[in-house]
Amino acid sequence: MIATALKHEVKDLSLAPQGKQRIEWAGREMPVLRQIRDRFAAEKPLAGIRVVACCHITTETAHLAIAIKAAGADAILIASNPLSTQDDVAASLVVDYGIPVFAFRGEDEATYKRHVQTALDHHPNIIVDDGCDVVATMVQERQDQLSELIGTTEETTTGIVRLQAMFKAGVLTFPAVNVNDADTKHFFDNRYGTGQSTLDGIIRATNILLAGKTIVVAGYGWCGKGTAMRARGLGANVIVTEIDPTKAIEAVMDGFSVMTMEKAAAVGDIFITVTGNKHVIRGEHFDVMKDGAIVCNSGHFDIEIDLKALASKSTGVSTVRNFTEEYKLNNGKSVIVIGEGRLVNLAAAEGHPSAVMDMSFANQAMACEYLVKNKGELTPGIHSIPVHVDKEIARMKLEAMGIQIDSLNADQIDYANSWTSGT
Template identity: 60%
Template sequence: MEYDISDISEADAGRQRILWADRQMPVLGSIRDRFAKTKPLQGVTIAACLHITTETANLLRTLQAGGAQVVAAASNPLSTQDDVAASLVKHDGIAVFARRGEDTPTYYSHIDAVLDAKPHVTMDDGCDLVSRVHRERPEQVESIFAGTEETTTGVIRLRAMEQAGSLGYPIVAVNDANTKHMFDNRYGTGQSTLDGVIRATNMLLAGKTIVIAGYGYCGKGVASRARGLGAQVVVTEIQPLPALEAVMDGFQVLPMAKAAQIGDIFITVTGNRDVLRPEHFRVMKDGAVLANSGHFDVEIDLAGLAAMTTGERRRMVRPMVEEFLVRGEDGKDRRVQVIAEGRLVNLSAAEGHPASVMDMSFANQALSVEWLVAHRGELSARVYDVPSDIDASVAELKLSSMQVEIDELTNAQREYLASWTDGTK
């Protein structure tokens, strides 16, 4: 088996952490038990481009239990947990191509390595794998019959491909499942993003002004958790509806040009590029901290920031924090501090989402792959939602694992909901 990881000797430590996460992922565990008996993925090769973390390891183990041959690469150069990669190789026999801190050429060579396995299914986190096979290896597209996508950013790219007529096979937008974006994006991103900021800086958030760019599910989660830690939260938006929702939720909403002047910490979570730009850097407070929790490292204009800074005015001040000394509009120098090279702060500076949240997201992944395999050859080349019965079953399994019971409709209630004749009496 070919693989490329940092240190195989870390495998036992990785195994211990994977099993710890597995204890908090009962839904995925129940799916793995069923997969091991029924083998619904027998004969299918799956190429996964995901964050190589303890939670992802349990997803890959579940797919393997279902009979699939699994190969995996990292979806972000700074999110790989090297001991987890080692454990997957040594203890599970899964080919992994991922090293924490790998450079861009290595990152894409690892994606090419998983494509060399000639997969039937792709599993993506950001659409780099799908984009790579369509751009660089179009001859392989015919042999791939389906895929899944985990992120908002990736789904945006896939829908653009579909609209352009460039998508070569059906892909399920796992990100859009209610049990994914309502919980993973809100509760997972909310907690793990601030965890990354705190670990990287050791700053007290209480009393700070935190500017959050974007008020989607992820932004809502970050804003809620920041307020809970005592921060004064400012939201920036480009859409009127989420901006209005932020106002009604009690947050101050400002354009970034104004927010840039008052923020202590800035967190971008928009899925777009150049959200923080030179005109914002010039008016920021001395010591402003910038972090990104969107999938790609384009939300902060790092090239623009670097262009404002000469070599000797740029330095590492903590292991995950780089400081840029920039000249402000007032002619004075100010320190602008960027966490984790502007990459996903929750995975680069912390450990990502808690396992109990990823339990639902990865349950959706596993069940969506099973559905795609069952419907092989029946689907057109477009982006599909997660089937509603899968979404509902994940919620039911999660409630059951938490020992939470809910009511059932009575026969009279079912009849009432199916009728149109009953009215005001």
């Protein structure tokens, strides 16, 4: 073990051996990030760069942090969600890898905000954000540090929405890389990662049989698609609610029932919000739910379920299982809430499988390198991951899986680039 004199705020450093074992286990499923880390260790593309990462502190995030450090960065980590930190992983990052971490599971809002300030005290050149809290706080409270910022990377839909609003308001004066829109991120992380881990969280928290249940999925973006697909695969009857007519049609064509939340509230057994917006499930919906209906959220922030409205309609709240609370309503029914309305896949489970986070965090690592290589050349605003980077990550993933694909021959290339050839 290395010395632990570096600054940190974690729950218990004695948890480090368990954390290291789990970090190493996750690494078996993350070959792409491992290749990037090895290259970073040789080339040091982030040498002298101060990096702040505000992420879920999980075994997978640990490998991103290790890769960023290998690249030569002076990096620190804080949590992006009070219930997503894996305390043994946080301890191992400090003890075994020499990475300062300021996060522990269950930290309150005041502690979370203090950790954001600690992150900004690091005077970051790059911010790897997950929900845009660090960036927004810098813009609002640390204007004097903006000149030190090379840019930020963001991989959540919620964070991108906030960055777009900042750009419209004229306060996004630096480049931000939209990792969320990379094909190797949202096609896989959002769809397969969220789909599997959300249901994993529900099952761990409740131990109920999903087959035969009616599951209402609020939102049919990539996360909603994955959740609905996996719920159907476990035998559930799936209802989708949407505000976007195109996505609603897509859900219908995919074989799901589509209706308003007003109607779905009365027939659903389990409700999952994945919209990125607030109060998707509100007081009027709780009023008509079945007795014992289960509600949970898999969006980034804990605002999708209006828990204040639920509490106002309740005579009391009790913990019935780990991560599971029962609200006794004034009308005699009860509503079950998992994970305090926070990300159910991290509050009640371990988050996305390592194999999909391999590509997501490969994008994050490459985005950091991209920002440094193009320092001073990227305009303020939101930038996509370069297509060639996205394709390279996909290629590395296929190679690691032992899968080969075809390539165009010269004749096919000529045909694809010609406008004179026809039928």
